[in-house]
Amino acid sequence: MQRSKIAGIGYYVPKNVFTNEDLKKYMDTSDEWIQERTGIKERHYADRTGETTTTMGVEAAKIAIERAGITPQEIDFIIFATLSPDYYFPGCGVLLQRALKMKEIGALDVRNQCSGFLYALSVADQFIKTGMYKNILVVGSEKHSFGLDFSTRGRNISVIFGDGAGAVVLQPTNALASSGKEQGILSTHLHSDGESAEILAMYNPGTHANHWQPEPFATFDKAEIGQMFMSHAMIDYAQNFPNMDGPAVFKKAIIKMPEVVEEALLANGLTTANIDLLIPHQANLRIAQFVQRKLNLRDDQVYNNIQKYGNTTAASIPIALCEAWEEGKIKEGDVVCLTAFGSGFTWAGAIIRW
Numbered sequence: 142m143q144r145s146k147i148a149g150i151g152y153y154v155p156k157n158v159f160t161n162e163d164l165k166k167y168m169d170t171s172d173e174w175i176q177e178r179t180g181i182k183e184r185h186y187a188d189r190t191g192e193t194t195t196t197m198g199v200e201a202a203k204i205a206i207e208r209a210g211i212t213p214q215e216i217d218f219i220i221f222a223t224l225s226p227d228y229y230f231p232g233c234g235v236l237l238q239r240a241l242k243m244k245e246i247g248a249l250d251v252r253n254q255c256s257g258f259l260y261a262l263s264v265a266d267q268f269i270k271t272g273m274y275k276n277i278l279v280v281g282s283e284k285h286s287f288g289l290d291f292s293t294r295g296r297n298i299s300v301i302f303g304d305g306a307g308a309v310v311l312q313p314t315n316a317l318a319s320s321g322k323e324q325g326i327l328s329t330h331l332h333s334d335g336e337s338a339e340i341l342a343m344y345n346p347g348t349h350a351n352h353w354q355p356e357p358f359a360t361f362d363k364a365e366i367g368q369m370f371m372s373h374a375m376i377d378y379a380q381n382f383p384n385m386d387g388p389a390v391f392k393k394a395i396i397k398m399p400e401v402v403e404e405a406l407l408a409n410g411l412t413t414a415n416i417d418l419l420i421p422h423q424a425n426l427r428i429a430q431f432v433q434r435k436l437n438l439r440d441d442q443v444y445n446n447i448q449k450y451g452n453t454t455a456a457s458i459p460i461a462l463c464e465a466w467e468e469g470k471i472k473e474g475d476v477v478c479l480t481a482f483g484s485g486f487t488w489a490g491a492i493i494r495w
């Protein structure tokens with residue numbers, strides 16, 4: 142059967158670096174607290190006006206397309222994953238299509254937060270397998286810095302996230318690795334559990350009408366009819382920022398990420414001993430270390446770069462995958478395992494033989 146392979150990969154991070162020390166100018170925090178709880182030392186923030194989620198995605202895409210040996214005009218489908226789009230609508234896919242002067246191809250936006258890239262990769266993989274498309278561009282990009290609360294009130298969230306983008310070009314393959322085994326994406330595995338959707342979420346702008354919220358938010362519908370989508374009160378009560386119950390996210394992530402890795406290995410008749418490199422979504426170094434311990438993996442079997450970039454949500458896996466590949470840590474025939482967990486909750490896994 143025809144499979145899909147990563148024919149080109151690229152990433153882009155903005156040039157502005159913010160260390161933990163820099164964040165102390167805005168909030169009551171410390172390098173020690175951030176490193177101990179998250180492993181993060183620094184992150185990159187996009188230019189306030191010059192860069193957007195789409196422009197960063199475009200930079201990553203240009204590299205991936207060039208490395209695939211094609212031009213933007215040969216791409217026949219775009220899938221763009223982000224939770225921080227340039228506009229509420231339309232999505233970033235069409236903005237990228239315009240920026241790269243692509244043909245009038247389909248452009249799909251994926252809203253699956255931290256597992257967005259793996260959901261996008263899975264959709265692309267199916268389109269390649271059915272023969273529908275030959276060159277699919279998959280992008281994960283985030284400009285978190287525009288939407289975070291940088292006061293002490295928001296410090297449990299704002300210190301974690303960074304900006305950046307990663308992209309891959311998927312193409313069909315029937316090739317075998319030198320080991321004689323099939324190359325390309327071997328399988329993808331997608332999951333969700335909406336029971337805890339609100340504990341890692343940005344509620345506004347939205348159509349929820351505050352029906353599940355306590356006073357005073359529950360009364361907004363009467364007071365501001367017609368302005369529910371975004372109101373002054375939402376801003377006054379800081380309801381325009383993301384919310385996160387960190388410990389609850391942590392507990393679920395360290396169960397579901399290893400679980401989906403085991404599921405993916407089993408589906409391919411592999412074991413953890415066969416993993417050459419695991420790239421976990423860069424949520425938090427402590428989560429990645431738990432996942433590593435649970436799967437009994439050696440240090441050289443796991444790649445982490447959250448120390449430099451923070452959590453870049455949909456961009457974290459393609460950035461880490463690209464950086465690991467550029468550093469020579471992924472070679473032909475290697476079994477690369479990807480796993481992600483995030484808001485929704487949604488989680489996903491993928492196994493690739495490079």
Ligand code: ACO
Nearest residue numbers: 170171174178255296297300387388390391424425482483
């Ligand atoms: N600097 C200093 N102090 C802080 C900061 C900060 N940036 N943030 C919170 N604190 C304080 C709190 O106010 C609290 O103080 P108190 O005890 O006086 O009330 C104290 O630190 C402990 O707060 P907790 O929220 O209980 O801290 P916790 O030990 O749980 O660590 C963290 C918080 C790092 C978010 C942790 O829960 C975690 O890693 N959760 C996983 C969530 C995650 O990784 N999310 C990423 C996005 S989702 C994803 O990608 C899967």
